[in-house]
Amino acid sequence: MPHSIRRGFFRRTALAAALGAFAAALTAVTPLAPPTPAAAAAGTLRQVTGFGSNPGNLTMYEYVPVGLPANAPLVVALHGCTQSASDYHAHSGWQKFADQWKFAVVYPQTGTANNSLSCFSWFDSAKDTRGKGEAASVKQMVDSAVARYGSDRGRVYVTGLSAGGGMAADLLADYPDVFAGGSVDSGLPAQCATTQAAASGCQYSDQRLTPAQWGDKVRGSYPGYTGPWPRVAVWQGSADTTVAPVNGGELRDQWTDVWGIGQTPSSTRGLPGGTTESDYDDGGGRPAVALFSVSGMAHGLAVDPGPGPDQCGATGTYYLDHICSSYYTAKFWGLDTGGQGGGTGSLPAPSGLTATGTTDNTASLAWNPVSGAASYTVYRDGAKAGSATGTTYTDTGLTAGTAYGYTVAAVDSSGAQGTPSAQVTATTTGAAPRCYTDNNYNQVRAGRAHQSGGYAYANGSDQNLGLYTIAITHTLKETSPAYYVIADTGC
Numbered sequence: 001m002p003h004s005i006r007r008g009f010f011r012r013t014a015l016a017a018a019l020g021a022f023a024a025a026l027t028a029v030t031p032l033a034p035p036t037p038a039a040a041a042a043g044t045l046r047q048v049t050g051f052g053s054n055p056g057n058l059t060m061y062e063y064v065p066v067g068l069p070a071n072a073p074l075v076v077a078l079h080g081c082t083q084s085a086s087d088y089h090a091h092s093g094w095q096k097f098a099d100q101w102k103f104a105v106v107y108p109q110t111g112t113a114n115n116s117l118s119c120f121s122w123f124d125s126a127k128d129t130r131g132k133g134e135a136a137s138v139k140q141m142v143d144s145a146v147a148r149y150g151s152d153r154g155r156v157y158v159t160g161l162s163a164g165g166g167m168a169a170d171l172l173a174d175y176p177d178v179f180a181g182g183s184v185d186s187g188l189p190a191q192c193a194t195t196q197a198a199a200s201g202c203q204y205s206d207q208r209l210t211p212a213q214w215g216d217k218v219r220g221s222y223p224g225y226t227g228p229w230p231r232v233a234v235w236q237g238s239a240d241t242t243v244a245p246v247n248g249g250e251l252r253d254q255w256t257d258v259w260g261i262g263q264t265p266s267s268t269r270g271l272p273g274g275t276t277e278s279d280y281d282d283g284g285g286r287p288a289v290a291l292f293s294v295s296g297m298a299h300g301l302a303v304d305p306g307p308g309p310d311q312c313g314a315t316g317t318y319y320l321d322h323i324c325s326s327y328y329t330a331k332f333w334g335l336d337t338g339g340q341g342g343g344t345g346s347l348p349a350p351s352g353l354t355a356t357g358t359t360d361n362t363a364s365l366a367w368n369p370v371s372g373a374a375s376y377t378v379y380r381d382g383a384k385a386g387s388a389t390g391t392t393y394t395d396t397g398l399t400a401g402t403a404y405g406y407t408v409a410a411v412d413s414s415g416a417q418g419t420p421s422a423q424v425t426a427t428t429t430g431a432a433p434r435c436y437t438d439n440n441y442n443q444v445r446a447g448r449a450h451q452s453g454g455y456a457y458a459n460g461s462d463q464n465l466g467l468y469t470i471a472i473t474h475t476l477k478e479t480s481p482a483y484y485v486i487a488d489t490g491c
Contacts (some may be wrong), residue, residue, distance in 0.1 A: 014028065023400050032345050045089050045107070052140030056133040057114055058139045061085040061107040064149065065099045066425060067201050067381025067405035073103035073155035073335055074145055076171075076179075078164030080186075080301075080318055081119040085109040088161070091319040093303055093312025093326040100423065102381075104149055112135065122166030123187060123199035129191075130174035136165065139175060157230075157333050159183035159326075161301045161318070162243065166192070169451025172230045173221035180305060183233040183329040185301050189250045189348055191217040214250060215257030226270060229258050233290045233332045235325050237297025245293075252291045256280050259288045271324030273297075273461045290332050294322050301325060347372055347410040356392075360400040360430035365408070366392045367421065373410035375419060381405050400430025435487055437475040440465045448476050448484050456489065458484040 048060040075098070079088035085107035089095060094105050111118050120134060128131030138158075146153055158179050160168035165187020172182040173190035174342045192202035201207065219225075232255040236248030256263050265278035266287070274295035279287040294302055302325040303313025312324040330336060352368040365378065369391050378385045381404055387397050398404065404427070407420040436448055440456035443449040448457045450464060457467040458476055460483030466472045477487035 017315075025416055035354045045086060048141075048144065051144035052137070054137045054140065056127060056135070056137035057110075058134055058137040058141075059085070059109040059111070060144070060146060061089070061109060063089060063095055063098055063105040063107070064402050065095075065102060068102055068104055069148060069381055071149040071152045073157065073333075074106065074142065074149075075103055075212075075335075076106045076108065076142060076156070076158040076168075078108055078120055078138075078158070078167055079116075079118075080160075080162035081166050083118065083161075083318070087316075091303065091314045091316050092161075092301060093324055095327060096312045097330045097335065101330065102314045103155075103335060104145060104151060106145050108134075108138050108141055117135030117161035120160070120167035122163055123196055123202070125191075125194040125402070127169060128170040128174070135171055135174050138167075139178060142178060153178075155180055155335075157181045157334075157335075159181075159185065159329060160187060162187060162299065163183045169263060170221070172232060173218040176222060176225055176229055177227055179230045180228075181231040181233075181333045183235065183325075183332075184251055184319045185235040185325060186237060186240055186299055188243065188247055189214055189217070189252075191221060192250075193297075199382040202247070203242065204244050206244075207250065209250070209253075211253040211257035211263060214254035218254060218258045229255075229288075231288050231333065233292065233329050235292045235294065235302060235329075237299065237302075237320075237322075239296050240299045242299035248291060248293060248463060252278075252280070252289060255289045261288060261346075265291075266289065271323060271328065271369040272310070273302065273321075275302075275323045277328070278466070287332065292323075292325065297322050346416070349413055349419040350376065350391075350408045350410055350421045353406065353408055353421045353424045355406070355424050355426035358426055358428050360428055361398045362394055362396050363404060363406070363426035364394045364426060365393070365406055365424070365426070367408050370410040372412055372417070373418075374413045375411045377409050377411055379407045379409070379420065387411075395426075398428050400428050403427045435475050435477045437473065439470040439473045440468055441470045443474065443476060444468065448478075458486060461485045 026334060045061055045063050047061055051060050077088060077094055089107055099106050121127040127136050142156055145151060156179055158168045158171050165184040168182050169184045169187060169190040172179050188202050191200040208278040208486040234248050234251040236245055238245055253263055259282060261280055266281035268278045271277055276293045278291045280289040282288040297320055300318035300320040302322040303319050304311045305314055310324055310327050312326050315321045329357050347370055350367040350370050354366050355363060356366050376388045403425050405423045405425055407423050409420045442487045444451050444456055449458050451468040454468055456468045463486050465474050475487045476484040478484055
């Protein structure tokens with residue numbers, strides 16, 4: 001929400017509205033078949049269609065790292081005004097940690113048909129409340145991703161920048177039964193405005209509400225909810241003139257009140273980039289709310305390009321070089337401790353992990369010894385593949401032409417496992433499954449599908465592709481000779 005385009009922040013044009021209505025009508029008469037459980041192409045940002053009725057007219061993209069295990073976390077990341085899903089994916093740094101810590105990322109995208117500046121409608125009660133509009137579309141995206149990837153419903157998180165941050169706060173209030181945590185980056189408190197006319201006041205002014213009044217806006221978003229509340233990180237630049245710094249304090253007041261804890265921090269610490277983290281602990285001594293104040297930062301998402309473990313992202317318009325906010329947010333949610341076998345022991349991570357060779361169904365690994373290690377545990381794509389007493393291991397029973405991610409952890413004589421190593425990728429030899437992307441008419445002509453009653457069906461699996469027409473395109477994967485399945489989310 002750049003200051004220079006404030007006046008256009010909430011505008012809609014009649015043409016944009018007409019285009020949105022036209023798109024909705026077109027979808028109604030040319031429905032796409034729903035997505036199948038087939039795995040997406042790992043390591044690629046992909047558009048997902050058919051995720052639900054989509055009342056908010058959003059587009060869904062997702063990133064799935066190589067070797068995503070079952071029961072992995074899921075992160076929803078919302079871009080800011082004038083941005084897109086691919087732009088946010090390329091700059092925000094979430095890809096790095098999705099690869100490293102194994103979680104999928106969903107990127108909802110809005111557009112000019114919804115708002116002239118492609119802003120999420122955090123200020124519109126017809127679009128940002130439970131079961132309505134854009135909020136309902138995001139919920140459908142979560143359900144779609146969880147169903148296809150077996151994600152852990154107890155570890156779903158949402159983050160967003162600027163207008164996306166305001167929508168993230170609304171989603172946390174609307175769906176505390178869906179999101180275990182959230183992060184609001186240069187954004188607004190949940191339900192701060194319910195009309196466009198009131199939105200500017202939220203951006204620029206102190207609303208002079210008590211913590212209880214802010215908390216009531218959350219509690220009123222899902223009346224009667226008695227479950228656990230999400231853990232919320234708040235990021236705010238002290239030099240932000242588009243979303244005034246007071247919003248960071250208001251968010252802190254809102255979520256600490258919801259948690260029933262005070263507004264005095266339990267602890268503070270200094271971080272890189274002139275950042276101060278203030279934590280507000282729950283009754284068990286665990287941070288429920290964290291406020292990250294970045295000294296001198298203007299309006300945008302804090303990134304810190306570089307190869308270090310706490311660095312991420314790329315600079316650009318509204319991507320500001322201060323600190324890797326995605327890294328500290330992910331750690332606040334606990335995403336760094338959720339996989340690859342824990343790490344409760346004191347042994348360091350093995351160094352030098354290398355893929356020394358592959359065949360069409362095996363991958364051989366080697367690494368440097370760790371002093372004090374009695375054995376080593378090998379993980380393939382986040383799940384235990386086997387153990388070794390030495391510093392080599394050959395994994396068997398693999399699929400040809402497939403990439404696998406491996407880590408290794410040292411185990412001491414008591415059975416305690418140390419920190420996992422950095423990941424290495426090994427790709428088996430041989431041909432990978434072939435995929436074909438084309439419209440339904442050409443899929444039938446090529447012999448990969450057949451038509452009946454005006455609809456096209458994949459040969460072998462008989463999955464419904466939708467109307468037998470050039471207007472609908474699908475990707476078909478040949479999993480065995482003359483047997484095809486829908487693979488729209490990746491081959």
